[in-house]
Amino acid sequence: MLREKxxxxxxxxxxxxxxxxxxxxxxxxxxxxxxxxxxxxEVSAGLQQVFRTxxxxxxxxxxxxxxxxxxxxxxxxxxxxxLSVSVGDFGERWYRAATKLGLTVERLRFEPGEAADPARIAxxxxxxxxxxxxxxxxxxxxxxxxVTNDVRSIARVVREHGALIMVDSVSGLGALPLEMxxxxxxxxxxxxxxxxxxxxxxxxxxxxxxxxxxxxxxRMPRFYWDLEAVHKSYLKRQTPYTPAISLYYALQASLRLIxxxxxxxxWARHRLMGAMCRAGVKAMGLTLLAxxxxxASDTCTAVVSPVDPKAVRKVARERLGVQLAGGQADLADxxxxxxxxxxxxxxxxxxxxxxxxxxxxxxxxxVEIGRAVAAAQEVWMRDLHG
Amino acid sequence: MLREKxxxxxxxxxxxxxxxxxxxxxxxxxxxxxxxxxxxxEVSAGLQQVFRTxxxxxxxxxxxxxxxxxxxxxxxxxxxxxLSVSVGDFGERWYRAATKLGLTVERLRFEPGEAADPARIAxxxxxxxxxxxxxxxxxxxxxxxxVTNDVRSIARVVREHGALIMVDSVSGLGALPLEMxxxxxxxxxxxxxxxxxxxxxxxxxxxxxxxxxxxxxxRMPRFYWDLEAVHKSYLKRQTPYTPAISLYYALQASLRLIxxxxxxxxWARHRLMGAMCRAGVKAMGLTLLAxxxxxASDTCTAVVSPVDPKAVRKVARERLGVQLAGGQADLADxxxxxxxxxxxxxxxxxxxxxxxxxxxxxxxxxVEIGRAVAAAQEVWMRDLHG
Numbered sequence: 001m002l003r004e005k006x007x008x009x010x011x012x013x014x015x016x017x018x019x020x021x022x023x024x025x026x027x028x029x030x031x032x033x034x035x036x037x038x039x040x041x042e043v044s045a046g047l048q049q050v051f052r053t054x055x056x057x058x059x060x061x062x063x064x065x066x067x068x069x070x071x072x073x074x075x076x077x078x079x080x081x082x083l084s085v086s087v088g089d090f091g092e093r094w095y096r097a098a099t100k101l102g103l104t105v106e107r108l109r110f111e112p113g114e115a116a117d118p119a120r121i122a123x124x125x126x127x128x129x130x131x132x133x134x135x136x137x138x139x140x141x142x143x144x145x146x147v148t149n150d151v152r153s154i155a156r157v158v159r160e161h162g163a164l165i166m167v168d169s170v171s172g173l174g175a176l177p178l179e180m181x182x183x184x185x186x187x188x189x190x191x192x193x194x195x196x197x198x199x200x201x202x203x204x205x206x207x208x209x210x211x212x213x214x215x216x217x218x219r220m221p222r223f224y225w226d227l228e229a230v231h232k233s234y235l236k237r238q239t240p241y242t243p244a245i246s247l248y249y250a251l252q253a254s255l256r257l258i259x260x261x262x263x264x265x266x267w268a269r270h271r272l273m274g275a276m277c278r279a280g281v282k283a284m285g286l287t288l289l290a291x292x293x294x295x296a297s298d299t300c301t302a303v304v305s306p307v308d309p310k311a312v313r314k315v316a317r318e319r320l321g322v323q324l325a326g327g328q329a330d331l332a333d334x335x336x337x338x339x340x341x342x343x344x345x346x347x348x349x350x351x352x353x354x355x356x357x358x359x360x361x362x363x364x365x366x367v368e369i370g371r372a373v374a375a376a377q378e379v380w381m382r383d384l385h386g
Numbered sequence: 387m388l389r390e391k392x393x394x395x396x397x398x399x400x401x402x403x404x405x406x407x408x409x410x411x412x413x414x415x416x417x418x419x420x421x422x423x424x425x426x427x428e429v430s431a432g433l434q435q436v437f438r439t440x441x442x443x444x445x446x447x448x449x450x451x452x453x454x455x456x457x458x459x460x461x462x463x464x465x466x467x468x469l470s471v472s473v474g475d476f477g478e479r480w481y482r483a484a485t486k487l488g489l490t491v492e493r494l495r496f497e498p499g500e501a502a503d504p505a506r507i508a509x510x511x512x513x514x515x516x517x518x519x520x521x522x523x524x525x526x527x528x529x530x531x532x533v534t535n536d537v538r539s540i541a542r543v544v545r546e547h548g549a550l551i552m553v554d555s556v557s558g559l560g561a562l563p564l565e566m567x568x569x570x571x572x573x574x575x576x577x578x579x580x581x582x583x584x585x586x587x588x589x590x591x592x593x594x595x596x597x598x599x600x601x602x603x604x605r606m607p608r609f610y611w612d613l614e615a616v617h618k619s620y621l622k623r624q625t626p627y628t629p630a631i632s633l634y635y636a637l638q639a640s641l642r643l644i645x646x647x648x649x650x651x652x653w654a655r656h657r658l659m660g661a662m663c664r665a666g667v668k669a670m671g672l673t674l675l676a677x678x679x680x681x682a683s684d685t686c687t688a689v690v691s692p693v694d695p696k697a698v699r700k701v702a703r704e705r706l707g708v709q710l711a712g713g714q715a716d717l718a719d720x721x722x723x724x725x726x727x728x729x730x731x732x733x734x735x736x737x738x739x740x741x742x743x744x745x746x747x748x749x750x751x752x753v754e755i756g757r758a759v760a761a762a763q764e765v766w767m768r769d770l771h772g
Contacts, residue, residue, distance in 0.1 A: 008413070013631060016414050021411040024407070025407040025410065028585065029394070030399075030711075061448050061587045062446075063627035064628060066447075069609050069610045096609075100608065101608075101609050191628065199414065199630065200630050201630030221606075222486065223482075223487055224448070224454075241449035242398065242586040244585065244586050244633075246586075247585075247630075
């Protein structure tokens with residue numbers, strides 16, 4: 001087998017388009033020169049379109065989770081209470097980050113596969129008559145369980161209470177509809193290595209006017225993530241520290257691809273891939289971890305594995321050329337996951353489903369070969385006719 | 387003119403070798419898979435060789451200055467006193483970072499062009515009879531003034547006092563001799579975009595056993611930079627957050643180049659380039675900002691400009707295809723700088739000197755064309771005969 005060619009169907013990092021890979025080979029430039037300023041301006045404008053915001057989108061050389069820290073240390077004060085709304089492992093990690101940074105964190109956890117219920121968040125906030133809760137933290141999309149939260153409705157109930165609404169859209173933004181300004185989101189953060197089709201290493205974050213006002217009152221110790229420093233540089237089309245220039249070139253190339261497809265087109269492609277993947281999984285007789293089709297994720301499908309998921313993944317990877325993801329934390333022995341975001345097309349989903357089906361068969365689980373792909377093809381055909 | 391070809395002679399980011407650029411185009415991989423573990427292991431071992439340490443070298447997706455924060459928040463406690471030894475702009479920035487993070491910072495500043503005097507540091511530490519000073523912060527190499535500090539001697543006096551010695555070697559490590567373990571350095575940090583010949587975006591940091599012990603007592607709030615989390619992952623050849631995989635490939639390629647040349651060979655090349663550059667500058671009748679040849683930097687030469695340095699740089703860049711750096715902060719109108727580190731060879735220094743000389747002439751300053759290059763050639767010839 002040509003093992004070098006392997007289809008990466010994990011929920012990030014995602015495959016890199018050749019245009020993006022090539023962009024990174026451009027010669028190094030002076031980060032204080034005009035050429036970088038032009039690059040900065042184009043990338044910044046492109047990001048504002050993808051975030052659907054008129055606010056600046058700041059770029060940190062960092063992993064996506066650096067954005068969790070940037071969101072918190074720029075807007076809050078030591079000991080402040082925040083409400084962590086968690087539907088999975090990434091929710092738990094942001095919760096732990098907030099705790100480690102010295103905040104008082106109340107938790108509202110949902111079962112694996114459940115989406116966050118806006119009504120329950122509203123109830124919890126209604127109990128907070130003293131307005132102790134300064135911010136609500138929530139994932140837009142939780143890849144560990146394959147669930148997308150209804151951020152629009154959640155934002156509405158949080159705005160009624162008055163807390164800041166902070167959204168981790170690391171695995172959502174650029175694939176799933178999100179309207180930062182129209183939905184009244186106060187902080188939106190993401191990474192470039194998911195739907196934005198870049199290699200990992202850039203953390204992207206935007207703050208509403210309300211969040212920026214909170215920042216002026218915030219006394220959390222901060223240096224690297226300091227909003228004031230990054231904003232001052234932003235106005236000069238620079239960064240306070242050396243920017244990850246090659247990754248800016250990558251992001252420039254990927255944003256151009258998104259513009260060519262249109263953001264609405266990108267959203268529609270992900271909606272189709274999600275529907276195809278779920279139809280294929282169900283056709284194999286398997287169960288989705290997501291409890292409700294309406295809140296199942298269009299960027300990552302979590303499948304309850306009828307046999308050892310590690311064995312399924314190993315066969316798929318080594319014999320069938322498709323890389324699936326395992327489960328995280330408590331779900332490690334229970335599920336496998338199919339990522340379908342970024343530089344991924346419906347045909348890739350067919351290939352992933354075929355490999356999943358064959359891997360299950362090779363692991364001794366009774367499946368009828370061909371059914372999963374056929375079911376997904378039917379979804380695609382309906383979409384093409386539609 | 388073929389403006390796309392331009393010689394980047396600034397003190398970072400530095401030119402990218404073609405092998406390094408090509409490495410970044412490799413397909414994306416699963417950061418939790420075996421392929422990444424192998425990459426991680428090779429890069430980690432290579433970094434230990436360059437740091438001259440048996441301690442782990444941790445890699446953060448971050449700008450080099452992220453290392454300043456990582457050094458401080460992992461080893462100290464809120465309100466602790468640290469001594470900032472500063473010989474230029476980067477010293478001042480680390481000082482400000484420490485202040486912003488809630489530390490009490492005493493300052494020992496030296497004039498631009500001066501190196502830090504170990505005797506004066508020893509005097510200052512001798513006054514600290516209560517052992518209030520928990521750490522001493524110092525740059526190995528200060529590109530803003532073109533000066534290299536005698537870190538070995540400084541470490542000796544700091545160890546006598548008992549404080550931790552923390553070294554920012556962003557523009558030193560991999561070009562200038564540094565022996566983390568043999569010199570007893572407690573924290574050494576650098577970035578990959580300087581002597582290590584990679585694009586910006588990776589912050590590298592190592593801690594001595596003493597520093598790691600301090601970390602266990604440290605109660606500074608931390609999440610992204612948390613040593614415990616990164617060390618726990620290190621043991622599994624992973625990172626707590628998604629690693630900047632393409633930049634790891636870049637670093638793997640550049641470390642292989644360093645191994646092929648040998649680290650001692652890399653040091654010797656930089657020593658030669660520094661000597662050539664200074665000889666050329668002096669042959670033009672110009673003054674170095676560095677006050678003492680013995681502590682002049684071999685990675686960056688700061689030159690007192692006899693005419694407007696911005697005009698010199700503009701002519702060099704636009705008409706002669708060579709990019710020089712300006713001065714920082716108060717030195718912006720006084721100096722220009724020639725970077726000579728990383729993927730840079732003696733012939734590049736000749737070209738930079740030729741362009742500097744011609745730019746000065748074109749700006750109306752009387753120089754005898756050819757003298758600078760000839761002087762540098764003489765230095766190179768002696769080295770070849772040597």
